[in-house]
Amino acid sequence: MAPFLFSIAKEPRAVTNFSVQPSIPDITSHSLEELARHLRLSVGTVSRALNGHPKVSPATRERVREVARATGYVPNPLARGLSAGKSGLVGILFSHFVNSVSGSFLIRLVKLLEAVELRPLIKIGNPLAESNSDIIKDFAMMKVEGVIVIGSHLDGDTPTMRPLTDAGIPYASLNLGGPPAMAHCVQYDRPAAERKLVRHLLELGHRRFALIGFYMQSYSFVSRMEGFHAALADYGVESEVEVTPFGSLRGDEESTFDYGYRMARQMVKEGLNVTAALAGNDEVALGAIRYFQTHGVPVPEAISVAGFDNLGFSAHTTPSLTTIDLEIDRTLELVLELLMGQIAAPQPLPPRPILIEPGVIFRDSTGAVAPPFRKRKRR
């Protein structure tokens, strides 16, 4: 892999035409009837064997499955769905703000589903909508075997999930934005995460905080404040600490890079005297850092900044970002597990919310308060 001098390619760009392929995979699969004839069994028995009915002996069940596998038989999902109300499909209602993480959510989820031989039927919902009942309805019609909701509904996923329970459709949700719900969901213990983060900052000597990029009515804000408060109590420093929120009172502001940038500008303009800024997510944090850096407020020397999300990117920024890690992979696995449990269960399970305590990743965007304590900001 040593570098080598390169002679510039001169050949004209080739247009590859279809080459003749030796083996064309046969795309049409045979039917149950054929399989049965081949096995010298009746269609009914074969069907029952495939579906693991108790009335068929273990011996033939295995034999049937064996041959099915060997001949590459796969039941027609549509027919199966029509007839038995099973489709091998699981609906994924993705109702989260689109950012750099959200896409990988989907990809990972699709991969996980592949492993359990389920097909994803993806719909993009609206996080701001009351409920996404149209989508749920479509799922029901497609006879999905379950539904996964990746949701950041401000009021929780309850309205979305209610129709699911009513229809007896197994579901599991990843509650990304709303308050904890008594549902089959996985959610983050935001207060706990915040508490860890703030304890760290307190130890570094910070006493004056800004909160940026929050929708103030949202659970995500309230919950993090709760954690904040807990940390202050841990150290008994409530009276020394000042906290100023630079947030929004409207729910429709996206938590973007630009938003963080603007909030930081506002902070600087107002000459806000803080040593640490806690952002609603990584994008906001990075936007703020960008503004600070380009306007004479070095991070973390003059101000420490922390995010929330741990985007793939945040480890590689300058400075790298202290943030809270959502551990997407593990979380999604839990969600799927929750769903599979319900699908397998003979009767509806009682809701069992799972709380995940996210870890805090300390990186370079947070540091100790400098000895002269408050470095005067230029401008």
Add this chain to the structure above:
Amino acid sequence: MAPFLFSIAKEPRAVTNFSVQPSIPDITSHSLEELARHLRLSVGTVSRALNGHPKVSPATRERVREVARATGYVPNPLARGLSAGKSGLVGILFSHFVNSVSGSFLIRLVKLLEAVELRPLIKIGNPLAESNSDIIKDFAMMKVEGVIVIGSHLDGDTPTMRPLTDAGIPYASLNLGGPPAMAHCVQYDRPAAERKLVRHLLELGHRRFALIGFYMQSYSFVSRMEGFHAALADYGVESEVEVTPFGSLRGDEESTFDYGYRMARQMVKEGLNVTAALAGNDEVALGAIRYFQTHGVPVPEAISVAGFDNLGFSAHTTPSLTTIDLEIDRTLELVLELLMGQIAAPQPLPPRPILIEPGVIFRDSTGAVAPPFRKRKRR
């Protein structure tokens, strides 16, 4: 939205239980038969009206559709699929390396499909695999109405698409990594893009280039070299220019941030004397920039760096990244258009590849070569 002093929330974290919902959306939709009864028409006629058969008068066709819309009738996709071999599904074979962009590809595509009332059936393929015939087979079994391939197969998407044409399944592909193919696909004119970029750098005075993070056998490398060469010819500077590739001879190295970082380190270690580095993609470029910045090689003062992709992020890094914009949205629309055209066509259309010439976005990571021409790098 002015900041305000905040009193820390003390209420305990509330667990919202399912509140009683006033309106439970009815999930079970009525059948064709009901619709027919309601319309005082026969099932056959209604079905034909809905599907736009010629034998039904325009008047009743409209009436039927009107009532169907009003009552919220949606035909059962499974039954329809079983009976007519149509499922309203389109298979999406996503066979691209996963990075920060790839996810948004999916989300955008799903949204586009929603607009034309098609459901996506997503499968993640392997860009390194010969063909993804298993997946294609599954698509065929699900009676998809078409397939969209988002592919970065090094050898083009041909092997994947061949079975599709054989099976008469409409498809359209976004060829992200392979050589141009005579297929229904959209692809980028990489040489043209590279040419624009390099012309720009030549004008800025650059004469010594490094290429980082390429798989040297790949079309993406070869094609970009072609554009490189064209730019040199444009200015007649072939003889003055030196170009050193820092790439890989293995196809399985991912084009990641870390990879760019390592390549940059290698460049510096070897004391490579260049003023501009062209990266295989944005992540690699940003990784390289990070290394340079943290090791005494200011960007763009000592070295200009350009990417390829235009991640959402690249506008917001420090420095912001000069890169080539893939215009995902427009491109995906074209792909879908291509597919819809085929679905609508009574008989197979001849392949019509569409070439997109991506634009170059000049930002802060590239600049003029400094007057002392070569700034001595530390270390």
Add this chain to the structure above:
DNA sequence: GGAAAATTCGCAAGCGCTTGCGAATTTGTT
């Protein structure tokens, strides 16, 4: 060998929709 238990068979109905056909009905034309 014979009765009970366990399997398997055949058959039929059904999932909700499409499609083709001849017959019945409506509409338009002269």
Add this chain to the structure above:
DNA sequence: AACAAATTCGCAAGCGCTTGCGAATTTTCC
């Protein structure tokens, strides 16, 4: 009013699979 053309109707078959039932067959056990 008579006839042709255009619609619509009813009916039936079928898409590939599931499911329930009584009957036929095989296995198991004493």
